Amino acid sequence: MSAPRQRVVVDPVTRIEGHLRIEAETDAEGRITRAYSAGTMVRGIELILQGRDPRDAWAYTQRICGVCTLVHGIASVRAVEAALGIAIPPNAQLIRNLMIAAQHVHDHVMHFYHLHALDWVDVVSALKADPGRTAELARSVSKWPKSTPGHFADMQRRLKGFVESGQLGIFANGYWGHPGYRLPPEANLMAVAHYIEALAWQRDVVKLHAVFGGKNPHPNLVVGGVPCAVSLEAEPRGRGPGFRGGRPATALDADGLQTVREAIRSMREFVDEVYLPDALAIAAHYKDWFRQGEGVGNFLCFGDFPGAGGMRIPAGAILDRDLATVHPVDLEAEGEIQEFVAHAWYAYRDGKERGLHPYRGETEFAYTGPRPPYEHLDVERDYSWIKSPRWKGRPMEVGPLARVLLLYARGHESARALVDASLRRLGLPLEALYSTMGRTAARALETKLFADAMPGWLDALTANIEAGDLRTFEERRWDPTTWPKRARGAGFMEAPRGALAHWVAIEDGRIAGYQTVVPSTWNAGPRDAAGREGPYEAALKGHRLADAKRPLEILRTIHSFDPCIACAVHVLDTEGGERVRVQA
Amino acid sequence: MDRQDTLIDRLARHGVTRRAFLKYCATLASLMALPPAAARAMAEALAKAERPSVIWLSFQECTGCTESLTRSHTHGVEALILESLSLDYHHTLQAASGEAAERAREAAMKRHAGRYLLVVDGSIPVKDGGVYSTFAGISNLDLLLEAARDAAAVVAVGTCAAFGGLPAAKPNPTGAVPVAEIVRDKPLINVPGCPPIPEVITGVLAHWLVFRTPPALDRLGRPRAFYGDTVHDHCYRLPFYFQGKYAKSFDDEGARKGWCLYELGCKGPVTRNACARMKWNGATSFPVESGHGCLGCSEPGFWDAGGFYRPMS
Numbered sequence: 001m002s003a004p005r006q007r008v009v010v011d012p013v014t015r016i017e018g019h020l021r022i023e024a025e026t027d028a029e030g031r032i033t034r035a036y037s038a039g040t041m042v043r044g045i046e047l048i049l050q051g052r053d054p055r056d057a058w059a060y061t062q063r064i065c066g067v068c069t070l071v072h073g074i075a076s077v078r079a080v081e082a083a084l085g086i087a088i089p090p091n092a093q094l095i096r097n098l099m100i101a102a103q104h105v106h107d108h109v110m111h112f113y114h115l116h117a118l119d120w121v122d123v124v125s126a127l128k129a130d131p132g133r134t135a136e137l138a139r140s141v142s143k144w145p146k147s148t149p150g151h152f153a154d155m156q157r158r159l160k161g162f163v164e165s166g167q168l169g170i171f172a173n174g175y176w177g178h179p180g181y182r183l184p185p186e187a188n189l190m191a192v193a194h195y196i197e198a199l200a201w202q203r204d205v206v207k208l209h210a211v212f213g214g215k216n217p218h219p220n221l222v223v224g225g226v227p228c229a230v231s232l233e234a235e236p237r238g239r240g241p242g243f244r245g246g247r248p249a250t251a252l253d254a255d256g257l258q259t260v261r262e263a264i265r266s267m268r269e270f271v272d273e274v275y276l277p278d279a280l281a282i283a284a285h286y287k288d289w290f291r292q293g294e295g296v297g298n299f300l301c302f303g304d305f306p307g308a309g310g311m312r313i314p315a316g317a318i319l320d321r322d323l324a325t326v327h328p329v330d331l332e333a334e335g336e337i338q339e340f341v342a343h344a345w346y347a348y349r350d351g352k353e354r355g356l357h358p359y360r361g362e363t364e365f366a367y368t369g370p371r372p373p374y375e376h377l378d379v380e381r382d383y384s385w386i387k388s389p390r391w392k393g394r395p396m397e398v399g400p401l402a403r404v405l406l407l408y409a410r411g412h413e414s415a416r417a418l419v420d421a422s423l424r425r426l427g428l429p430l431e432a433l434y435s436t437m438g439r440t441a442a443r444a445l446e447t448k449l450f451a452d453a454m455p456g457w458l459d460a461l462t463a464n465i466e467a468g469d470l471r472t473f474e475e476r477r478w479d480p481t482t483w484p485k486r487a488r489g490a491g492f493m494e495a496p497r498g499a500l501a502h503w504v505a506i507e508d509g510r511i512a513g514y515q516t517v518v519p520s521t522w523n524a525g526p527r528d529a530a531g532r533e534g535p536y537e538a539a540l541k542g543h544r545l546a547d548a549k550r551p552l553e554i555l556r557t558i559h560s561f562d563p564c565i566a567c568a569v570h571v572l573d574t575e576g577g578e579r580v581r582v583q584a
Numbered sequence: 585m586d587r588q589d590t591l592i593d594r595l596a597r598h599g600v601t602r603r604a605f606l607k608y609c610a611t612l613a614s615l616m617a618l619p620p621a622a623a624r625a626m627a628e629a630l631a632k633a634e635r636p637s638v639i640w641l642s643f644q645e646c647t648g649c650t651e652s653l654t655r656s657h658t659h660g661v662e663a664l665i666l667e668s669l670s671l672d673y674h675h676t677l678q679a680a681s682g683e684a685a686e687r688a689r690e691a692a693m694k695r696h697a698g699r700y701l702l703v704v705d706g707s708i709p710v711k712d713g714g715v716y717s718t719f720a721g722i723s724n725l726d727l728l729l730e731a732a733r734d735a736a737a738v739v740a741v742g743t744c745a746a747f748g749g750l751p752a753a754k755p756n757p758t759g760a761v762p763v764a765e766i767v768r769d770k771p772l773i774n775v776p777g778c779p780p781i782p783e784v785i786t787g788v789l790a791h792w793l794v795f796r797t798p799p800a801l802d803r804l805g806r807p808r809a810f811y812g813d814t815v816h817d818h819c820y821r822l823p824f825y826f827q828g829k830y831a832k833s834f835d836d837e838g839a840r841k842g843w844c845l846y847e848l849g850c851k852g853p854v855t856r857n858a859c860a861r862m863k864w865n866g867a868t869s870f871p872v873e874s875g876h877g878c879l880g881c882s883e884p885g886f887w888d889a890g891g892f893y894r895p896m897s
C-alpha cells in the first residue's frame with residue numbers, strides 16, 4: 001500500500017446474515033477512495049446437489065439461507081416446474097404469494113429493528129429520554145396503542161437495569177456516543193422499545209408459514225404446488241393404537257385460515273403503526289444520508305406475485321437512473337446474465353476473464369488468498385468467495401430500491417402515491433432515493449405495499465375453497481418416469497434482498513446441473529474483469545469516516561443493502577461433475 | 585456478579601409475573617421429563633442465577649438456527665437476551681462489528697473463563713487449511729479451538745454443528761466436520777434439527793442456566809428429554825398408519841383427510857425429535873400436520889439418506 005493511505009478493515013461485519021468482510025482505503029481526510037467487499041465462507045451447495053432428485057432440491061437450496069428462509073425453496077420448485085412444464089393450481093399460487101409476502105414483511109421488519117436500527121439509534125442515549133415526551137413523539141407519528149408514558153418508562157427501566165448490571169451482552173462495544181448518532185434521546189428510546197416489541201411480534205406472524213409449511217424457519221414446499229391439502233373435515237381416527245384424541249386432518253382448515261387472517265392483520269398493523277412511521281421519523285433526522293451511498297445506478301428485477309390483478313412486481317432493468325426506459329430481461333438469453341470470477345476464488349476452464357451464463361456455469365474452487373490467520377486480503381488479485389454477476393456487462397443493484405423504482409417507473413398507482421407522499425413529508429426529491437437512506441426507506445415502503453396486498457390473496461383463496469376448488473397440488477409429472485430424458489428451466493422470484501433465480505438441468509430424472517444467482521451476489525460481489533465495482537463497493541466510495549476506528553458510516557451503507565452472505569456465496573456447475581481444486 | 589438483582593426482579597421489570605414465571609418452570613420441567621418437585625427447585629435456582637455468559641459462534645451455517653432461537657414461545661428471546669443470559673458474542677444480533685466485536689468476545693472469554701457456555705451453529709470446514717470459512721481473518725477451526733479452551737461446556741445447535749449437516753453432505757466439498765470431531769475434552773450437548781425446535785434450544789439453555797450441567801444425553805449427545813422418542817411415536821396420524829390408510833399424493837382424498845404420509849416418504853419413524861409432541865411456532869403445526877412427510881432433519885446423514893419422497897423400505 002502506498003504511504004498516506006489507510007486501510008480500514010471491518011471483519012466480521014455483524015448484524016447481517018453470514019460472513020462478510022469489508023476492506024476500505026481512505027485518503028488523508030478519512031474519505032473512502034476504494035472499497036472491497038469479501039464473502040469469507042463457502043459451502044458448495046450446488047456441488048452437493050449434483051445427481052440428486054430435482055424434487056428434493058428445494059430443501060437443499062432452502063438451507064442456503066435461514067433468514068430469507070422461504071425464498072430459495074420457492075425459486076427451486078419454480079425452476080423444476082419450469083423445466084418439466086408443470087402449471088400449479090391457482091390455490092397453490094395464492095398460498096405461495098401469501099408465504100412470499102409474509103417473508104418480506106417479517107424479514108424487512110426484523111432487518112430494520114434488529115440488524116439496521118443500531119446504526120442510527122444510540123441505545124445508551126435512550127437512558128436520558130423523558131418517557132412522557134417519548135410517548136408524545138410516538139403518538140405524533142402513529143396511533144400504536146402501546147405508546148404510553150408508562151410503557152416507555154418501563155422499557156427505560158429495563159434498559160437501565162441491563163446497562164447497570166455491567167453485562168451489556170449484545171450491546172457491548174457498540175459505537176455509542178459516536179458523533180454520527182443524531183437522534184434525540186426520545187427517538188432513541190422509542191426505537192429501542194420497538195426493537196423489543198418487534199421480537200415478540202415476529203414470532204407470532206410466522207404462524208402463517210407454519211400453517212402452510214408446517215414450521216418456520218424452513219417451511220416445507222413441494223414441486224407442483226404446496227404440500228398442505230385443504231381439509232374441510234377430519235376423518236374420525238377411531239380409538240385404536242396410536243389414538244391421541246381428536247385433531248384436525250391438516251393445519252389448513254377453518255382454524256388455520258383464521259390463524260393466517262390474524263397474522264396478516266397483525267403484520268399490517270405493525271407496518272402501518274410502528275415500522276413505517278419509525279423508518280420515516282428516523283430518516284428525517286439523517287437527511288444527509290439521502291445524498292450518499294448510491295451504488296451503481298443500475299437496477300434489476302425478475303418480478304413476482306403472479307396471478308390476476310392486484311400487486312405484482314414487474315420484471316425489468318433500469319440503467320443509469322433512467323426511469324423512462326425499462327429494459328426487458330430474459331433469464332434464458334446467453335448474453336444477458338453472466339457471472340464473472342476475475343476477483344473471486346474460482347477458476348474457469350477458459351480463463352478467469354470470461355463471463356458465463358448460468359446454464360454454462362462452472363465451479364472450481366481456486367483459493368489464492370492468504371493463509372489464515374491473515375491481516376489483509378490481496379485485493380489486487382482475488383478476494384472473495386462471491387462471484388460478480390453482470391447484466392449485459394453491467395453491475396446491477398437488486399432489492400427493495402430496485403423494486404420500488406420499477407413499480408414507480410411502470411406507473412403502479414399505489415406505489416407512486418406512497419412514494420410521493422413519503423418524499424413530500426420528508427421534503428425530498430425523487431433522486432433522494434438513490435442513496436443509503438433511500439434504500440432503507442424503499443424497504444419500508446414496499447413492505448407496506450406487500451402487506452396491503454395480502455388480504456386480497458387470502459380472500460381469493462377462501463372464495464375458491466368455498467366454491468369447492470380445493471386443489472393445491474398438480475399431480476401430473478410428479479412421477480419421474482413421466483419426465484423427458486433431458487430438461488432445463490429457470491425459476492425466479494423477488495426475495496426480500498432482491499431478484500433471485502435458480503437454473504436447473506435435469507437428465508434421466510437426476511440433477512445434471514444447478515445454478516443460483518442470488519440477490520446478495522449482485523450487490524456484494526467483487527470487481528469484474530473490467531475492474532467495475534459491485535454495488536457495495538461503489539456505494540462506500542466517498543464516505544467520510546468521522547473515526548476510522550469506529551467506522552459507523554460503513555455499517556450504515558452496507559446494512560442498507562441488508563446483506564445475506566450465505567446466499568451470496570454459492571458454487572455451481574450446470575455442465576459437469578464436481579471439479580474442486582485448491583491452488584493456495 | 586455486579587449487583588444484587590435476582591431474576592425475579594429482572595422479570596418483574598420485564599412485566600413477567602411470579603406466577604407466569606413458575607408456570608414457565610413447570611412447563612420446562614415437564615418438557616424435560618423432570619419430576620414435579622424439580623419445577624420449584626428450578627424456579628428457585630433460576631431466580632438466583634446471575635446471567636451466565638454465552639459466546640455464540642457461527643461457522644458454515646445459514647442463520648436458520650439463530651432465527652429459530654428468536655421464534656421461541658415458552659421463553660421469549662427478548663427475555664432471554666435481556667434478563668437471563670448474557671449473550672456476549674453473536675454476530676447476527678450484536679451491535680458491535682469488526683474489531684470492536686472481536687474485543688467484546690475476548691473480554692467476555694477472559695472475564696468468564698471456565699464458566700461461559702460456548703454455543704456453535706454451523707459445521708467447520710477443515711480441508712485446505714480452513715480457507716473455506718474465516719472471520720476476522722481467522723479460520724473457523726482456530727476460532728473454535730480458542731473459544732472452547734476456557735468454555736464450561738459446548739452446545740452444538742443445529743444438525744450442521746451436531747453432525748456436519750448440509751455442508752458435509754456428499755461430496756462434502758469443503759471438508760466440513762461437526763463440533764464433536766474437534767472439541768473432545770469438554771461436555772458437549774448436541775441439539776440437532778434443521779433448524780432445531782425453538783423451545784428445544786431455549787430449553788437446553790435454560791437447563792444450563794439452572795443446573796450448570798448438561799441434561800441427560802443419549803449416545804449421540806442429544807438431550808433425551810427432547811430426542812428420546814421418534815416423531816412417529818407421537819404423530820397424530822399414527823392411527824391411520826396402523827389402519828393402513830395412506831395419502832398417495834399431496835392432494836388426494838387421503839391427504840385431505842389427514843392420512844399417514846409414510847408412502848410419500850415420511851421419515852418420522854426413524855427420526856428422534858419432538859416435533860409431533862411440541863409442534864412449531866406456538867404449537868401452530870408441524871410438518872406432518874401441514875401435509876409434508878418428516879424430512880428426518882435432526883438425524884445424522886439425513887441429506888444423504890436416499891430422497892425425501894422415497895418411502896422407507
Ligand code: SF4
Pocket residue numbers: 815816817819820821822823825843844845846850851852853872877878
Ligand atoms: S405421517 Fe409419518 S410420523 Fe406420522 S404416522 Fe405416518 S409415518 Fe409416522
